[in-house]
Amino acid sequence: MTKKPVGWSTRVIHAGREPKQRTGAVSVPIYATTTFELAEVGRSQAGYVYSRTHNPTRSALEECLAAMEDAKHALAFASGLAAIDAVLRSTCRPGDHILLAHDMFSISFRLVDRVLSDWGLEYSMVDQTDLEATRAAIRPNTKVLWTESPSNPLLNIVDLVALGEIAHESGALLIVDNALSSPYLQRPLTLGADVVVYSTKYIAGHSDVINGAIVTDDDLLAESIQFIQNSTGGTPSPFDAWLVQRGAKTLALRMEKHCDNAEYLVEQLQRHALVSQVIYPGLVEHPQHKLAVEQMRRFGGVVGFRVKGGAEAAIRLCNSTELFKLVEGFGGVESSIMYPREMSHSTNANRLEPIPEDFVRISVGIEEPGDLVDDLYRALG
Ligand SMILES: *Cc1c(COP(=O)(O)O)cnc(C)c1O
Numbered sequence: 001m002t003k004k005p006v007g008w009s010t011r012v013i014h015a016g017r018e019p020k021q022r023t024g025a026v027s028v029p030i031y032a033t034t035t036f037e038l039a040e041v042g043r044s045q046a047g048y049v050y051s052r053t054h055n056p057t058r059s060a061l062e063e064c065l066a067a068m069e070d071a072k073h074a075l076a077f078a079s080g081l082a083a084i085d086a087v088l089r090s091t092c093r094p095g096d097h098i099l100l101a102h103d104m105f106s107i108s109f110r111l112v113d114r115v116l117s118d119w120g121l122e123y124s125m126v127d128q129t130d131l132e133a134t135r136a137a138i139r140p141n142t143k144v145l146w147t148e149s150p151s152n153p154l155l156n157i158v159d160l161v162a163l164g165e166i167a168h169e170s171g172a173l174l175i176v177d178n179a180l181s182s183p184y185l186q187r188p189l190t191l192g193a194d195v196v197v198y199s200t201k202y203i204a205g206h207s208d209v210i211n212g213a214i215v216t217d218d219d220l221l222a223e224s225i226q227f228i229q230n231s232t233g234g235t236p237s238p239f240d241a242w243l244v245q246r247g248a249k250t251l252a253l254r255m256e257k258h259c260d261n262a263e264y265l266v267e268q269l270q271r272h273a274l275v276s277q278v279i280y281p282g283l284v285e286h287p288q289h290k291l292a293v294e295q296m297r298r299f300g301g302v303v304g305f306r307v308k309g310g311a312e313a314a315i316r317l318c319n320s321t322e323l324f325k326l327v328e329g330f331g332g333v334e335s336s337i338m339y340p341r342e343m344s345h346s347t348n349a350n351r352l353e354p355i356p357e358d359f360v361r362i363s364v365g366i367e368e369p370g371d372l373v374d375d376l377y378r379a380l381g
Helices: 008-014 056-068 080-091 106-116 131-137 160-169 219-232 238-248 251-271 289-295 310-320 369-380
Strands: 073-077 097-101 122-126 142-148 173-177 195-199 212-216 275-279 302-307 336-338 359-363
Touching: 008 056, 008 251, 056 073, 056 212, 056 238, 073 080, 073 219, 080 106, 080 142, 080 173, 080 195, 080 212, 080 219, 097 106, 106 122, 122 131, 131 160, 142 160, 160 173, 212 219, 251 275, 251 302, 251 369, 302 310, 310 336, 310 359, 310 369
Parallel strands: 097 122, 097 142, 142 173, 173 195
Antiparallel strands: 073 212, 195 212, 275 302, 302 359, 336 359
């Protein structure tokens, strides 16, 4: 009898459990050790030598991350940015070019613009919803097409299948930052991406750990990224790896609730007289709604909207909510609100697609949806 393949949640919950644990512990232990006693010079006991290189708690997380995307390889990092840095240093050489999305997350942009360009990486930006413009922007030395879908914070959707084709036509790689969707809602490797990177905001889900990840099916790429990871040392502690894996086990449940609540809030916000536009890939009027339906299981917990009264009204709203905490970041069980123009995206606002001054971004948590609507309505006045 052939075994039935197990479902997504089953795989994710069981991946990385060591079958031969001595104690039978159902949760992977936190291996708080820097180093491992060797069997003899040049031979480890179980593949572990030094925790920067490999640690069993981190290995368990990496197996879980790979299971989420049905991928061959996953590597965990100390932050999303450490993951992005490692993947770019291993896929590009000084003198190579990378083609960025014009609305990409501005902190990732800062890494390219202010750090990696000093190392010799060339970059340019293009509106990747325009496929012809994207194809035309590829240069002979383009090694990476870098994209986000949905983008943070404007929630644009790009055609990952078409972008993969454009990249591959010229021998470049498609790398997708999938933080905003999470691997539960979107699996870019199945759509043609070569590498997927994460900040684990949603995967970990409880606003208690900074972590990043890289997922790929490519053996050589995985090997070279692992070399950079070990050589530059941007690895998570065993405790952080454990926190991310614990969060990952409930990602499916949380994400369904984030989506339920977001859909409800979108509906209610659209009814409010002071809200001029709601931006959510799940709305039929979103310009790339059809693509979102093709690429995503549901549309996530991050919602953008524009308020009447310009910057002043938007900032007043962000300062006035109670349940929605005014924070950088998204993806926690608690709802949050931010004014991207003067928060996460202020550093590079002049270079990237401008964020409208009346634009507010919320991350819808898993609280009672009625309470969330009340909070926003009260703060909108
Ligand atoms: C937060 C975020 C990052 C950076 O990740 P850190 O874990 O904060 O280093 C990169 N890309 C996107 C889309 C993000 O939201």
